[in-house]
Amino acid sequence: DTGVSQNPRHKITKRGQNVTFRCDPISEHNRLYWYRQTLGQGPEFLTYFQNEAQLEKSRLLSDRFSAERPKGSFSTLEIQRTEQGDSAMYLCASSLASIYNYGYTFGSGTRLTVV
Amino acid sequence: DQQVKQNSPSLSVQEGRISILNCDYTNSMFDYFLWYKKYPAEGPTFLISISSIKDKNEDGRFTVFLNKSAKHLSLHIVPSQPGDSAVYFCAATPIVNRDDKIIFGKGTRLHILP
Numbered sequence: 001d002t003g004v005s006q007n008p009r010h011k012i013t014k015r016g017q018n019v020t021f022r023c024d025p026i027s028e029h030n031r032l033y034w035y036r037q038t039l040g041q042g043p044e045f046l047t048y049f050q051n052e053a054q055l056e057k058s059r060l061l062s063d064r065f066s067a068e069r070p071k072g073s074f075s076t077l078e079i080q081r082t083e084q085g086d087s088a089m090y091l092c093a094s095s096l097a098s099i100y101n102y103g104y105t106f107g108s109g110t111r112l113t114v115v
Numbered sequence: 116d117q118q119v120k121q122n123s124p125s126l127s128v129q130e131g132r133i134s135i136l137n138c139d140y141t142n143s144m145f146d147y148f149l150w151y152k153k154y155p156a157e158g159p160t161f162l163i164s165i166s167s168i169k170d171k172n173e174d175g176r177f178t179v180f181l182n183k184s185a186k187h188l189s190l191h192i193v194p195s196q197p198g199d200s201a202v203y204f205c206a207a208t209p210i211v212n213r214d215d216k217i218i219f220g221k222g223t224r225l226h227i228l229p
Contacts, residue, residue: 093158103217
């Protein structure tokens with residue numbers, strides 16, 4: 001197992017375009033989290049899944065954002081009609097049912113630049 | 116509202132000396148605390164954690180101290196090494212919620228000087 005994998009690593013898009021990011025978690029992890037990190041800030045929670053069920057969404061996740069985790073394996077995060085304020089590092093993390101002792105395992109992130 | 120606060124954006128420490136990174140929190144429901152380390156162009160990696168039933172947890176060169184009454188925790192790195200230069204995030208979660216949603220501070224950039 002190579003850890004949490006995120007694709008693409010970098011994405012440059014024009015304002016108004018749609019983008020989709022993919023996250024492949026560690027295979028035995030049933031929880032999957034999406035975070036966003038902007039310059040000078042810590043990671044901010046966006047949403048999380050337990051298996052295929054999306055259990056919580058942050059108020060940061062506007063209607064233009066949608067996340068899915070079909071079959072409880074990989075997850076996708078789509079941003080429609082991108083805005084310059086969406087430019088950030090999007091981080092995916094996964095964990096077992098309990099984070100105690102090891103926390104989350106993060107991927108390397110997808111850096112989105114909206115021009 | 117910033118529930119986890121790291122008031123020092125950066126810290127410089129001589130190699131071989133002790134690095135002390137501080138963190139304060141406001142939410143009294145937090146009872147599990149974590150430190151993550153982040154290198155440029157990589158995701159954060161888990162470093163060490165502590166439950167609220169303890170006041171100290173040690174793992175090699177890293178020790179986390181928790182003062183629950185002051186809502187304060189600190190990470191000590193002894194001795195500091197060049198590879199410790201990174202951004203360190205303090206984080207917390209309320210166990211009672213069972214969702215393990217972790218709330219992060221803004222981070223402290225640690226520079227280890229030769």
